[in-house]
Amino acid sequence: MTRFAEATNEILNLNPEVHLHAFKSGLRPGKFQESIAIVKPKTLAEFHEKATTQIEVEEFRALRRADKPIPSRDKERRNRQSNSRTDSRTFRLTPKFDNYTAFNTKRDDIIKDILHSKLIKPSNRAGTYQDQRHVDKSKYCAFHQKYSHTTNDCVIAKDVLEKLARQGLLDKYIASRGRKRSTDDLGQQSKLTDNSRDKGKKVDNDINPPRRIINCISGGLTGGGCTNSARKRSYRAMMMMTETTTSQLVDKDKPEISFVQKHYKSNDRNLDDPVVITAQVGEPLVSKILMDPGSSADVLFYSTLQKMKLSDKNLPPSSGELVGFSGERVSIRGYIWLQTTFGEYPNSKTIDIQYLVVDCRSPYNIILGRPSLNAFNAIVSTVHLCVKFLSQDNKVITIHGD
Known part of the structure; x- marks a missing residue:
């Protein structure tokens, strides 16, 4: 201050x-x-x-810490010994579930297996051993x-395994569920086989529904703004729209955008290159x-601004802030409008276009995301390594990647 x-x-x-x-x-x-x-x-x-x-x-807390007497080493050691003897009698974790699933494998083996497969992360204090003189090895x-x-x-380990079991991630360690699933799979496959014989359709063996949904993380000005209050206002405005509102009619004068093989001009067809252009x-x-349709913001890097x-x-x-897929956060220095x-x-x-200016390293000068691509009526094809958009007079223009 x-x-x-x-x-x-x-x-x-x-x-x-x-x-x-x-x-x-x-x-x-x-x-x-x-x-x-708050x-x-x-x-x-x-x-x-x-x-x-x-x-x-903060000053009051500092005074309390200063007035608190510092225990001697002998007294501290005696306190640790007494606590280690009484912890088992005085402290008990409360289980989170009323009943637990019976596994066909030892919990030790299941924990080692899912830790090795990185289905779960180790405990935050895993491997930090206490004083070995007072431990039952x-x-x-x-x-x-x-x-x-x-x-x-271990109540925590039991709760972790039960949570994974109820999510359907430990079915192979549950005998009854494994048999039931194999029986159901055989029944479903036989039905599909019979139907395919009758109707001549392809047999689909992959019938298991998804167990989880992973949503992507985004940031920037999409969704109503960069503050919570702005996003709430945008959400309330969206919820106030009635179901009887008619959608805008498609402009029949606008030509259709399509990609054909002749638009592909790269010499190497085995590269999965991004679409990078000059504008x-x-x-x-x-x-x-x-050109990144997966980005929720149009980003101008600070080095490019300079x-x-x-x-x-x-x-x-x-x-x-802009949030990446791995959770890293980059502060937005500001924004700028550029033609x-x-x-x-x-x-x-x-x-x-309204660009968000961020100061971080990047192999690109600018990232154009969904806001600008929608404004240009642009369609990106990573297969053909080009982008098509409608010009001022509604002509389909093609820009090939650099």
Whole structure:
């Protein structure tokens, strides 16, 4: 708070809203940031009041830690010994399920198997052994990878196995379910075989329905905005639409977009290359533009912004983040509107695109996602390594990948 106050005092005529926004976006992750997100102070005075309260709480905690006596090593050792003797009598985990599935294999073997196949991750404290002098080495837990208790007595391991069993992921360790599934599969296959003989259709052996659904993670401005309140407003507006609303009629004057073999111009047909094109973005001609229909945002990398000799001082700030498939988060530095042109005149089309500026390494200069592709009425074919779009006069224009 002190450092921020010194920095803001150097800025003349600082807008209070900008001041408050910079306060919130500059907070470090922690309890104070979470409390600000819950309280949502609307003025600088409210923010300072909340910060003062947090400072008093932290100072009070520091005083309590300073006044707390430090136990000696002998006393601490005796406490550990007494706790290890009384833990088994005083502390018991409560099972999460009323009844548990009977397996046809030992729990030790099942835990080792699913850990090896990476169906589950090891416990956070797996392998961190306690003092070996006070451990019963005749008992070992395969889930925690520790001595002192067995896998059969481990409530956490039993709950993990029961949860996986109820999701249908441990059917091969359940005798009754395995026999039932094999019988059902044989019955279904015989029915399909009979029907195929009667109707001459292909036999489909893959009839097992999916057990889980994995949704993709996205970010950016799709879905109504980058803040929770904006997304909620967009969702409420969508839910207010009545079922009687008629869909827009298809414009019959627009030509159909299709791909044929002649559009394929690559010499090597074995490469699964992405579609990378060159387009005019602003004044310069920018190459290495990735056409990514799976992206929910149009991304302009900060290094490209500098090469385009555009100043980042006038970028409107953004508090959102882009989330990748593996969970990594990249902060959005801001956004910028740039005229983007596909094709060459007269077979071209120009649209203003809102780019999110992020500062991270990338082999591409720009990533064009669903917002811009939909605006251009563009269809990407990774098979033919080209993209087709409708020009200003509704002509189908083809751009081949670089």
